[in-house]
Ligand SMILES: Nc1ncnc2c1ncn2[C@@H]1O[C@H](COP(=O)(O)OP(=O)(O)OP(=O)(O)O)[C@@H](O)[C@H]1O
């Protein structure tokens with residue numbers, strides 16, 4: 001099974017190309033589900049078919065659905081969040097950890113991830129095509145399983161113990177949650193960890209970055225690529241949409257075409273090995289199956305719209321399925337003289353936007369406001385950070401053994 005995620009700035013054509021890609025995959029005989037997390041129902045508009053919260057067959061082998069944001073679930077999640085925030089306040093948790101909690105996104109994203117997991121686990125599909133929200137929300141969504149994991153593994157067990165103790169000594173009062181709440185949160189954590197494993201598996205999941213050849217959009221897309229790499233997601237294509245035809249007598253159009261070509265050149269240069277596919281600005285909105293198949297034909301030509309599956313990285317090499325293990329090829333550790341070199345692929349990151357800190361057994365990496373906690377393999381836990389360098393799209397962090405942390409011989 002493959003999972004394709006489509007993201008990009010608002011309005012660039014994510015829904016259109018996601019639907020077109022799904023239609024093309026299905027037309028080649030793979031059972032495909034196009035899943036939209038956008039409450040605005042634009043997937044239904046693009047396919048010109050009303051959609052609901054269950055997969056609906058819109059053409060042979062092509063199914064589509066609209067994830068229902070379910071008010072009820074949202075309310076319940078809001079309760080859980082309020083409870084967690086209160087817990088933090090009472091527990092005197094340090095600000096770094098408290099901040100991790102506040103970045104947890106809302107119910108829509110959680111629900112979309114759980115739906116994705118259920119559909120993937122159902123075994124019904126050869127391909128899952130996900131029409132994601134604009135970039136910022138998508139990044140929060142993709143960071144969620146790991147952020148929550150980090151929280152669950154570090155903070156939650158302690159609180160659970162403390163709470164049990166408080167209940168036993170009857171000091172807590174009615175504000176303490178029952179085990180049912182804790183169990184529910186634990187189960188949610190498990191499910192989200194499963195989604196994370198699915199999404200961070202390069203042989204299964206890839207992201208397609210949709211953009212229009214305009215400077216503002218290209219700049220945002222470059223930042224998105226860096227952030228996706230930070231979280232360990234593989235981008236397998238850049239889709240440039242609404243490209244004006246070159247030539248013609250109209251000076252206004254010719255000027256646009258020239259500036260777009262310059263932007264496209266910039267895109268091709270800066271996105272390195274990632275293939276860039278283009279789609280022309282069409283005379284009318286591509287709505288309905290026939291138009292979408294034309295769009296896909298222009299984008300993919302004779303190529304397989306699923307694209308080649310990525311190499312399976314050395315996932316797990318760095319320890320149990322923690323944050324680092326799942327990042328696969330994006331994070332590596334190698335011996336380097338008397339120490340170690342940890343390298344993180346961060347294409348396009350400028351040194352201004354990158355910050356690095358050590359927090360106990362974690363390396364806290366912040367890139368353009370997006371934070372990732374890399375849990376260090378045990379060999380690095382007994383080392384100290386000796387310096388870091390950003391070059392050639394990789395951040396290299398040097399670790400040297402810290403004598404204070406090794407048992408005396
Ligand atoms: N190549 C194209 N030529 C002409 N019209 C297009 C093209 N691509 C997309 N459109 C139209 O542009 C509009 C926006 O496209 P779409 O809904 O796919 O964007 P989106 O990125 O999903 O937007 P949102 O961020 O709101 O979800 C739609 O009306 C769509 O039909």
Ligand SMILES: [Mg+2]
Nearest residue numbers: 014015038042
């Ligand atoms: Mg859309």
